[in-house]
Amino acid sequence: MPxxxxxxxxxxxxxxxIKIEPKDWMPDAYRKTxxxxxxxxxxxxxxxxxxxxxxxxxxxxxxxxxILLAKVQDEGGHGLYLYSAAETLGMSREEMINDLxxxxxxxxxxxxxxxxxxxxxxxxGWLVDGAAIMNQVMLTRTSYGxxxxxxVRICKEESFHQRQGFEILLVLSRGSKEQKEMCQDAxxxxxxxxxMMFGPKDSESTNSDQxxxxxxxxxxxDELRQNFIDMIAEQIKTLGMKLPDDKLKWNExxxxxDFGEINWDEFxxxxxxxxxxxxxxxxxxxxxxxxxxxxxxxxAAYAKKRAARQKDKAA
Amino acid sequence: xxxxxxxxxxDIPEDKAGGNxxxxxSKTDWPLWEVFIRSKQGLDHKHAGSLHAADAQMAIENAxxxxxxxxxxxxxxxxxxxxxxxxxxxxxxxxxxxAKDKIYRHPTFYNLPDEVNHM
Amino acid sequence: MSALIDYTLHLADNSLILGQRNGEWCGHGPILxxxxxxxxxxxxxxxxxxxxxxxxxxxxxDSELSVSSKASSPLERRFGGEVSEDSLAYLRTxxxxxxxxxxxxxxxxxxxxxxxxxxFSSYQYYLYQYxxxxxxxxxxxxxxxxxxxxxxxxxxxxxxVIRLGDGTGxxxxxxxxxxxxxxxxxxxxxxxxxxxxxxxxxxxSLKYEWSKKIKxxxxxxxxxxxxxxxMQEGGKQGRHTEQLGYILTELQxxxxxxxxxxx
Numbered sequence: 001m002p003x004x005x006x007x008x009x010x011x012x013x014x015x016x017x018i019k020i021e022p023k024d025w026m027p028d029a030y031r032k033t034x035x036x037x038x039x040x041x042x043x044x045x046x047x048x049x050x051x052x053x054x055x056x057x058x059x060x061x062x063x064x065x066x067i068l069l070a071k072v073q074d075e076g077g078h079g080l081y082l083y084s085a086a087e088t089l090g091m092s093r094e095e096m097i098n099d100l101x102x103x104x105x106x107x108x109x110x111x112x113x114x115x116x117x118x119x120x121x122x123x124x125g126w127l128v129d130g131a132a133i134m135n136q137v138m139l140t141r142t143s144y145g146x147x148x149x150x151x152v153r154i155c156k157e158e159s160f161h162q163r164q165g166f167e168i169l170l171v172l173s174r175g176s177k178e179q180k181e182m183c184q185d186a187x188x189x190x191x192x193x194x195x196m197m198f199g200p201k202d203s204e205s206t207n208s209d210q211x212x213x214x215x216x217x218x219x220x221x222d223e224l225r226q227n228f229i230d231m232i233a234e235q236i237k238t239l240g241m242k243l244p245d246d247k248l249k250w251n252e253x254x255x256x257x258d259f260g261e262i263n264w265d266e267f268x269x270x271x272x273x274x275x276x277x278x279x280x281x282x283x284x285x286x287x288x289x290x291x292x293x294x295x296x297x298x299x300a301a302y303a304k305k306r307a308a309r310q311k312d313k314a315a
Numbered sequence: 316x317x318x319x320x321x322x323x324x325x326d327i328p329e330d331k332a333g334g335n336x337x338x339x340x341s342k343t344d345w346p347l348w349e350v351f352i353r354s355k356q357g358l359d360h361k362h363a364g365s366l367h368a369a370d371a372q373m374a375i376e377n378a379x380x381x382x383x384x385x386x387x388x389x390x391x392x393x394x395x396x397x398x399x400x401x402x403x404x405x406x407x408x409x410x411x412x413x414a415k416d417k418i419y420r421h422p423t424f425y426n427l428p429d430e431v432n433h434m
Numbered sequence: 435m436s437a438l439i440d441y442t443l444h445l446a447d448n449s450l451i452l453g454q455r456n457g458e459w460c461g462h463g464p465i466l467x468x469x470x471x472x473x474x475x476x477x478x479x480x481x482x483x484x485x486x487x488x489x490x491x492x493x494x495x496d497s498e499l500s501v502s503s504k505a506s507s508p509l510e511r512r513f514g515g516e517v518s519e520d521s522l523a524y525l526r527t528x529x530x531x532x533x534x535x536x537x538x539x540x541x542x543x544x545x546x547x548x549x550x551x552x553x554f555s556s557y558q559y560y561l562y563q564y565x566x567x568x569x570x571x572x573x574x575x576x577x578x579x580x581x582x583x584x585x586x587x588x589x590x591x592x593x594x595v596i597r598l599g600d601g602t603g604x605x606x607x608x609x610x611x612x613x614x615x616x617x618x619x620x621x622x623x624x625x626x627x628x629x630x631x632x633x634x635x636x637x638x639s640l641k642y643e644w645s646k647k648i649k650x651x652x653x654x655x656x657x658x659x660x661x662x663x664x665m666q667e668g669g670k671q672g673r674h675t676e677q678l679g680y681i682l683t684e685l686q687x688x689x690x691x692x693x694x695x696x697x
Contacts, residue, residue, distance in 0.1 A: 021404065025404075046466065056457045057685060061689075062519055073460060073473040073474070077381055092344060292544070296465055297604075297605075298601025302370075368467065377467040381467060
């Protein structure tokens, strides 16, 4: 069948909302875009374990410690589901990890910011997971089947993440003067980076158009960002805290909140590797992987030995 | 970057299918396993996802740790992914289309008097 | 009553400190699947610790009301109110913790973490079996529930000991080093502390089963059980290695820096 026909059939499936499955014919650019996006997403989950993982040993109560452990562990699980989904596109997890460690593959820049106080754990749950979930809910309907299925599972598990974050802040907002200050300070530091998570403005985003046509994405960066701002601007009232943006104001005509300009220089600096923790995060991942090499080798060697012994026994 | 070497945009892969490209062998790479979980007694095992493990025992335990953290299962099957044989989507026509016109296989094909409508 | 409180705290501290140590791996494991596995064990252990601390808190609060010797109770003085699971975990000092020395030892490499888990889980396994029939029904119930978790920890860690012992030359060497590091802390399991004697908890009776288990797994792992060496002890009575102070510094930081706050 000529390529044009295959492409036509492919696009027809997409238009009819039929999911694309691993063995189906797909344009190579579709494969590459998915592979890039899914592996990036997987890397983000795994690198994302680090800033929150910082506070596992210091969590202020046993209950909070358990919740945080379970949450960070979930993120590891989510990374695993996503690596598996990406593997159906023909790249091994190890190759993806190597790309992460060499700096070739990217992950969400938000994890290059430091977690300085306990309130940051709340702010991450509420703002960062809140922003991520807007994207992820959209992705449960993405056109590539394996990705969509991973996202369904992830969204189900994520539902407690944002709630626990908000609850942490709620307790702080009703606590002592120091706790309230801690809460406001964390919101101040995480608000703008969380808006940057939706990516560049639509007018400057290079990947969006084709992704929309292929229904990998279904909403634009700006659309998702606006939804997020509208949601958070309401929720913060319950906390009695302030978002650090004097331009933030309800616009009756648009039925949306107006907001100030995002510092895109900062965004690009962090993407390029100059965020406060880029180096530490990658170093930590590389170190874990390198220190684990002998462990992975040993298990593989043992599996081989045992299989050989069983074969001998059977013979 | 195997997949780039092999396919170009719009190119037709040899088997006319996209997936399942064998990636490079590595001594540290644990094999990939497919995980099937029965959520409760009486139901079928259902594909849950995949994971890496050095051996079958570890695959079962990893599946337990990864895929049943929220009481999703009570029985696990694992099989090394390479042993799964999948049908080719290009043959979907000949494999599945013929079943479409055999409507007499479905109970709704038969009109019975109301008295026996619990048959 | 005070012996039962001490013993409950001893069991709770064991689980909390090992859970805290394992939790340090989260995000840094040798492969994602095992990162998740060790975190599960950590969650189980901290869960056990909570049940035990909650029980200890009930015992303390009740006993102190009945004895009405509030002023003489160091815990009450420090907490200025009712004792809770968190005050027990976050406000006691190094000398008040009663965990075994083994669980506070550092993670080291994966071999050391695995061996520590195996040595301790096998002990906990026989101990909880034994405690299931304890006359204190709460302790018995907690032991019974925890036993299911511990059985899995034991199975998981045994398999890893075998994999590493019989894996590569390097992994075998690392297991030897871990044994050299940790074996000296296992003798303490079977030497009863005052409160165990008072409660007639016969830890020594577990030694035979425990040793048999260790030998079976070590044999399969091509490792040798060390000969009788000098054993360190004291953890159960609050005399710890230098490691514990650092663990508590991190663990208790928030409660110490912001006294009396809710989180």
